[in-house]
Amino acid sequence: MxxxxxxxxxxxxxxxxxxxxxxxxxxxGNAWVRIADMSLLYVMLALGLNVVVGYAGLLDLGYVAFFAxxxxxxxxxxxxxxxxxxxxxxxxxPNGLHLSLWAVLPMAAVLAAFFGALLGAPTLKLxxxxxxxxxxxxxxxxxxxMNNLDQPIxxxxxxxxxxxxxxxxxxxxxxxxxxxxxxxxxPSVTLYYYLFLALVLVSIFVCHRMERSRIGRAWMAIxxxxxxxxxxxxxxxDLKLLAFAMGxxxxxxxxxxxxAFQGFISPESFSLMESVMIVAMVVLGGLGHLPGxxxxxxxxxxxxxxxxxxxxxxxxxxxxRFDPAILRQLLIALAMIGIMxxxxxxxxxxxxxxxxxxxxxxx
Amino acid sequence: MDIFxxxxxxxxxxxxxxxxxxxxxxxVYGIINLINFAHxxxxxxxxxxxxxxxxxxxxxxxxxxxxxxxxxxxxxxxVVSAALNFAIEKIAYRPLRNAPKLxxxxxxxxxxxxxxxxxxxxxKPNYKPYPTLLPSEPMALAGAVxxxxxxxxxxxxxxxxxxxxxxxxxxxxxxxxxxxxxxPRVAALMGVKPDTVISATFVMGAVLAAIAGVMWASNYGTxxxxxxxxxxxxxxxxxxxxxxxxxxxxxxxGLLLGLIESIGSGYIGALTGGLLGSQYTDIFAFLVLIAxxxxxxxxxxxxxxxxxx
Amino acid sequence: xxxxxLNVRGVGKRFGGxxxxxxxxxxxxRGQVYGLIGPNGAGKTTFFNVITGLYTPDSGxxxxxxQTYEPTAVHKVAQAGIARTFQNIRLFAEMTALENVMxxxxxxxxxxxxxxxxxxxxxxxxxxxxxARAQALLEYVGIGTYAPYKARTLSYGDQRRLxxxxxLATDPLLIALDEPAAGMNAxxxxxxxxxxxxxxxxxxxxxLIEHDVKLVMGLCDRVTVLDHGQRIAxxxxxxxxxxxxxxxxxLGTGAH
Numbered sequence: 001m002x003x004x005x006x007x008x009x010x011x012x013x014x015x016x017x018x019x020x021x022x023x024x025x026x027x028x029g030n031a032w033v034r035i036a037d038m039s040l041l042y043v044m045l046a047l048g049l050n051v052v053v054g055y056a057g058l059l060d061l062g063y064v065a066f067f068a069x070x071x072x073x074x075x076x077x078x079x080x081x082x083x084x085x086x087x088x089x090x091x092x093x094p095n096g097l098h099l100s101l102w103a104v105l106p107m108a109a110v111l112a113a114f115f116g117a118l119l120g121a122p123t124l125k126l127x128x129x130x131x132x133x134x135x136x137x138x139x140x141x142x143x144x145x146m147n148n149l150d151q152p153i154x155x156x157x158x159x160x161x162x163x164x165x166x167x168x169x170x171x172x173x174x175x176x177x178x179x180x181x182x183x184x185x186x187p188s189v190t191l192y193y194y195l196f197l198a199l200v201l202v203s204i205f206v207c208h209r210m211e212r213s214r215i216g217r218a219w220m221a222i223x224x225x226x227x228x229x230x231x232x233x234x235x236x237x238d239l240k241l242l243a244f245a246m247g248x249x250x251x252x253x254x255x256x257x258x259x260a261f262q263g264f265i266s267p268e269s270f271s272l273m274e275s276v277m278i279v280a281m282v283v284l285g286g287l288g289h290l291p292g293x294x295x296x297x298x299x300x301x302x303x304x305x306x307x308x309x310x311x312x313x314x315x316x317x318x319x320x321r322f323d324p325a326i327l328r329q330l331l332i333a334l335a336m337i338g339i340m341x342x343x344x345x346x347x348x349x350x351x352x353x354x355x356x357x358x359x360x361x362x363x
Numbered sequence: 364m365d366i367f368x369x370x371x372x373x374x375x376x377x378x379x380x381x382x383x384x385x386x387x388x389x390x391v392y393g394i395i396n397l398i399n400f401a402h403x404x405x406x407x408x409x410x411x412x413x414x415x416x417x418x419x420x421x422x423x424x425x426x427x428x429x430x431x432x433x434x435x436x437x438x439x440x441x442v443v444s445a446a447l448n449f450a451i452e453k454i455a456y457r458p459l460r461n462a463p464k465l466x467x468x469x470x471x472x473x474x475x476x477x478x479x480x481x482x483x484x485x486x487k488p489n490y491k492p493y494p495t496l497l498p499s500e501p502m503a504l505a506g507a508v509x510x511x512x513x514x515x516x517x518x519x520x521x522x523x524x525x526x527x528x529x530x531x532x533x534x535x536x537x538x539x540x541x542x543x544x545x546x547p548r549v550a551a552l553m554g555v556k557p558d559t560v561i562s563a564t565f566v567m568g569a570v571l572a573a574i575a576g577v578m579w580a581s582n583y584g585t586x587x588x589x590x591x592x593x594x595x596x597x598x599x600x601x602x603x604x605x606x607x608x609x610x611x612x613x614x615x616x617g618l619l620l621g622l623i624e625s626i627g628s629g630y631i632g633a634l635t636g637g638l639l640g641s642q643y644t645d646i647f648a649f650l651v652l653i654a655x656x657x658x659x660x661x662x663x664x665x666x667x668x669x670x671x672x
Numbered sequence: 673x674x675x676x677x678l679n680v681r682g683v684g685k686r687f688g689g690x691x692x693x694x695x696x697x698x699x700x701x702r703g704q705v706y707g708l709i710g711p712n713g714a715g716k717t718t719f720f721n722v723i724t725g726l727y728t729p730d731s732g733x734x735x736x737x738x739q740t741y742e743p744t745a746v747h748k749v750a751q752a753g754i755a756r757t758f759q760n761i762r763l764f765a766e767m768t769a770l771e772n773v774m775x776x777x778x779x780x781x782x783x784x785x786x787x788x789x790x791x792x793x794x795x796x797x798x799x800x801x802x803x804a805r806a807q808a809l810l811e812y813v814g815i816g817t818y819a820p821y822k823a824r825t826l827s828y829g830d831q832r833r834l835x836x837x838x839x840l841a842t843d844p845l846l847i848a849l850d851e852p853a854a855g856m857n858a859x860x861x862x863x864x865x866x867x868x869x870x871x872x873x874x875x876x877x878x879x880l881i882e883h884d885v886k887l888v889m890g891l892c893d894r895v896t897v898l899d900h901g902q903r904i905a906x907x908x909x910x911x912x913x914x915x916x917x918x919x920x921x922x923l924g925t926g927a928h
Contacts, residue, residue, distance in 0.1 A: 059465065122657055128464050129398045130656055133599060137649030140596075148642050206789055213788035213795070214802070217767070217775040224764035231724065231758075233750035233779025233842055242785070272592075276472055283469050288766075329480045336473025337455055344459070344466045350766075352822060 022193040023184070031309060033189040037261060039301040040196035041254050046281040046297035047203045047290070048250025053279065054288035055216060056243035057223025059132040061275050062119070062139025066248040068146060068270035069115055070108040070255025075162040075265050076155075077104070085154050101168045104256050112252020113245040120244030124237050139275050146267040161266025168260045170195060176263070192261055199257065203250055207290060210246075219243055220288070273329070280332055284339045286346035295348050300335070304328030369507035370625045376513045376582065378621020379520035383575035384598035385605070385613035386527065387568025393544040393608035394564050397456065400471035402572060403595015404478035405448055409440040409573025410493075410580040410590060411486055416440070417494055429496040433577075440573040447478075448569035449562055457558070475592075482588035490587045493580040516578045523574055524614060527567070531610065536563055544608065597624075597648040604655050606665025615663060623647055675738055677702050677846050677877040678723070678754075683732035685715075685722055685901075692718045693729075693901045700846065700894075705868060705878040707892035707909070709885070711921055714898040716881045717759055720850055724756050725749040737845050751779045753845030757835040757852060759881075765824040769815060769834050772823050773806035776841035809837040813867060829860045836867065840876075847871065848879040853887055865891055889913065897921065 025032040045067060052060045076082045077099050083089050099107075119138045123131050150158030167176030167188070175195060179186040210216045218239050221229040230236050259265050281300045286292020307327055339347065384406055391399045413436040420432050455474055459467045497515060501508035531537035542550040543560045551557055579594060580586045597620060605616025628644040655662065676699050683696040693715045700706045708716050721727045723734065725743040734741050741752050755776075764772050781802060787795030810816045813833040818826055823834060832852055839847050849868075853861050861884065868891055871878055882888045888895060889909040897905040897912055899921040905912045912918050 059468065122653055125660070126656055129468060130603070130660075132468060133398065133596070133603075134649075134653055134656060136596070137646075137652055141646045141649055144643060144646055148640075151640070209789045209791065210785070214778060214781055214783045214798070215785060215788055217771055218778050220767055220771075221764050221775045221778075224766055225762045227726070227746070228758065228762035228764065229775075230746040231726075231750055231756055231762075232776040232838065233747050234775070235747050246785075273476075276476065279469070279472075283465065287465070326480060326483055329476055330484075333473045333475075333477035333480055337470050337477065340462070340466045340470040340473070341455070341458055344462050352825070 018197060019194075022190040026187060026190055030187055030189050033187070033193060035302055035305040035309075037189055037192050037196055038305070039298050040193065040200050041258055041261075042278070042281065042301035043200050043294055043297040044196070044203050044250055044254040044257075045278050046285070046293050047200075047207055048247045048254070049278050050247075050282050050288065050290070050293045051207065051210070051219075051250070052243050052247035053282050054293065055211065055219040055223065056240060057219075058120075058123070058240060058243060059128055059135070059279070060244075060247070061132045061136035061272075061279060062142070063135075063247070063251055063278050064270045064272070064275040065119065065139045065142040066112040066116060066251030067255040067258065067274070068142055068267070069112050070252030070257075071259040071265045071270070072146065072156060072162065072255075073108055073111055073252070074104055074256035074259040075165050077107075078166040078260070079162050079164060081157055081162050101170060104168065104260075105253055108252040108256035109249040110252075112255070113249040116244040116246075116248025116251075117241045119248075120241055124240055136272065136275070139272060143267055143270055143272075146270065156267075159267060161264055161268075162259075163264030165259050165263050165265065167263070168195070168257075175260070192257075196257060199253065204290060204294075211288075211290070215239065215242070223288075277332055280336050284335055284346055286349040289346070289348060289350040292346050292348035292350075296346070299347075300332060304331055307331075366629065367626075368505060370629045371622065372504070372507055372509055372513065374622035374625030375618060376516050376621070377625060378601075378618035379516055380575045380578050380582070380594070380617075381598045381601045381620050382614040382617025383520060383523060383571045383578075384594060385602040385617045386524075386610060387572050388599050389602040389605075389607055389610060389613040390540075390564045390568050392602070394540065394547075394561055395456075395460070397467050398471065398599065399456075399565075399568075400468065400595075401451060401474040401478060402568065403591035403593075403598070404475050404482075405444050405569050405572040405591070406576040406579065406594055407482060407586075407588065407591030408447055408478065409444040409569075409576030410586045411482060411491075411576075411588070412443045413437060413440040413573075413577045414491060414493055414580065414586045415486075417496070421494070433496045433581075437574060437577050440577055441570045444569040444573035444576075445566045448565045452562060452565040457561075475595075479588050479592070486588060488588060490585045493584050493586050495581070495584065497581075512581050516582060519574060519578060523571060527571070527610075530567070536560075540564060593645060600648045600652040603662055604651060606662025609662065609664050612662055612664035619663075620648060620651060623651060675702060676700060676735070677704075677737060678879065679735040680723060681733045683719065683722055683734075684730045685718060685727055686730055691901055693722065696732075696898065696901070696903050698896055698903075700877055700879060702877055703872060703875055704893040705872050705880060705891055707888040707895040708879065708881045708898065709883070709888055709895060710898035710904075713900075714921075715901040716898055717850055718901075719898070720756060720848055720879075720881065723749075724754055724848065747779070750842055750844075753843075754848060755839035755842045755844035755846070756848040757832070757839055757850055759850045759854070761828075761831050761835055763823040763831055763834060763838070766822060768820050768822055769810060769826065770803070770806050770819040772834055773809050773837050773841045774802050776838045777802045777805065780843055806837075806841060809840055810834075812840070812870075813837045814863070829856060829863075832856070832864070833867070840871070844876075846877045846879055848881075850881050851883065852880070853882055853884050861887055 022033050022036060025036060045063070049060065049063045052058050052063070119135070123134050126134060146156050147159055149156040156162065167174045169175065173179060175191045176188050178188055179191055218229070218234050221232065221234060222236050222239060226236055277300060281296040282293050284300070285294070285296020304327060384402065387402050388399060391397060416436045416439040417432055420427055420435060451474055455470050456467055459470060495512070497511040499510060501510045531540060539550065539555045539560050540563065542553065542555055543557060547557055579590070598617065601616035601620040602613045603616070604620060605612025605614070624644055624647050627647050631643065632640050678698065678700040681697045683693050685693040696719060708719065710716055718727065722729045723743055725746040725748065728744055734743055736752055736754065741749065743749055764775065767775070781798050783795045783798050786792070807816065807819060810819055813836055815830050815833050818830060823831065826834060836849065836852065853864055856864060865887060868878060880888070880892065892909055894907065895909055895912050896903055897918050904917045904921060905915045
């Protein structure tokens, strides 16, 4: 089941809502638009992981590694750090490295895709649980490297992080500066909203097309029963690698955008908890079902942040034990347990088409 | 040579703790094919509960002899952990026994995070010092040193293993567990209640993990809510290393992993010409995991199982 | 002598201490329905698994359509032209009946990522063709109206038919059915028999494992009997019915 609009006017309605949304939010304060921006990035991450987990059935618990790779790639290419560490490069780039958006996006996608295939390769023969643990291991290995590659050569600057990172520019206008349109002023966060929205829409488009194609069907066959899929002539190894690579590329692009948006990155942002949260978004939303995945991402990304903004009193009450990060973790944990117990197929799973066929056997 | 022996001792000590936790993983997996992702947190709960217990006892009767305090703390930790694991199995895993394969794994991850978060809330996120109850002067041993705490760890592990072996091999419950692990349906037909056996498995695993938790805290001197995560993952690696579902394998895997970590972290600087240092120790476990799953997925002591169509 | 579709000689497979297959020969001519029978544990499904590449044989020579092949990669064997069903029905449960059959066209089609994303003309033509063939196959086996329903919602008998349709979609030289009649009642078995007859009449070659002796005898052109991993008899149904070794294998000695 894909995304379908019952009529053209419904599509227009969505377009208007999505475009006007940040303008409404910004009147309440930029913090709210920030939440929307981060939610969009998480939607992108969830869509990418959905290709791996939802379509191909490969439980990847180390997905944040690709987010990190994209972020660090952009961070290195768009901050003074690399040139400071390798003065020889200064000669080539005397004005510093300032890459355009159109260069960064494909680079991040390709780098992440490459690593996706690389990290996926050893897992091809593994079954569900083992696959999960090994991918988790990979995610941790990447994080440890990010944290420790400040010696002997300082590549990542370790726990101190990389910064300041350039903002991206669109049509010559750097998104870190507000845009004055005369009748309305668009702050930086709103500009980023539109960029991220565009990327998310492209992602949805790609996923939707892939889902309803020969390759999408082959992925789902692998998810359902890999042995039977092979028996039908499907080359599971190549298709799994493709799923890993394609899913990873979404993560890489999201990571690069994250680095540009924040202006600063450090290994802390790329922990196991992030991987778990993205998995939760996909599974709790509705595995393999695009609307469900988007819903899951928005809920898990936005809700804790919204709570953070309104939960300050709660924090006072409990003497600092309930800070927003804790609240978010609690929420995710309870959601994971609760939803698996009550709605194991997710909040918005793919519909059953005809509910029951004549002569249905008891489930 | 002295350094080498020292690292062997350290490796065996850490390896013993991995072995205790690995047994819990391997027993549960052998019976219900589930990686209990929250098992590392059971270690943490055991450790942190014992910390609280020791605090109470010290306050209530400061003259209690240290070994007694430690013993009582271990007992309390075991009871709490066992009850917790029993409850987790009953509430979160049992309803999902026939669910699609992804569901129990997600729930287990959720339980793991829940336990960590609750521990963070109840005990606050700071690192808490764990009291050293045993005398701390190291004793010389053939050129290396070993502390009484380390001796205790080795001893407690040996005793625990012996008791476990006795339970599994010589009691009715143990027979029931082995039967269920081999063939649950036939075992049920023979009158073994699967729920009872599974609960017992979780309880026993929890006891071992709690003991490991107290040992871990004694060895490293701190407790905090996140302390169970890495040991849990490494212990799982050890279980796979030795052959998942295989009890002696878990012990062998645990000890070997401890040795690999210890010796590896000692020599990694020399081996890589200074490029990598001991801060990379944690990834050894993952590298071992990847290697074993790629080269010999059934583990060192495991059997090869073909996938029947 | 028509060209053999499948010609295997000397197939051997061992599992630890158990010699599951030893020295099994089998030759199937084009357009035949060939039966493989034997008591439980005789090695029939193991044989299937070996010729389709699920298990690697210890010994044996394998020829499909006159060409030698190595049964090591399952998907390659399927591409070469052996399609199979499974004893325990292995459908793609969450996919619709139509999708189950469509996906089996994978190895006969070629659209990739580019075509999928941009919906090129070639892609769309291939999709339409795949869908049309799949629908036609569903109707061929008699479940055309269930196309949009998820495979797991179909009745047992319909699921078996779906598996057959799915196997046919790969355009195989040989279609291997592993106990297709298991769990069926008498009516369903008659329908199944008619379907297999239809498949044979359409110039396809069928290899069949079955326990229902009546079904096998009425349907098959030739039969091989396995017992304890060895071939103990081969011939027409009438011949093997009278073969004393076969009778002994099924009923034991002194059962007269």
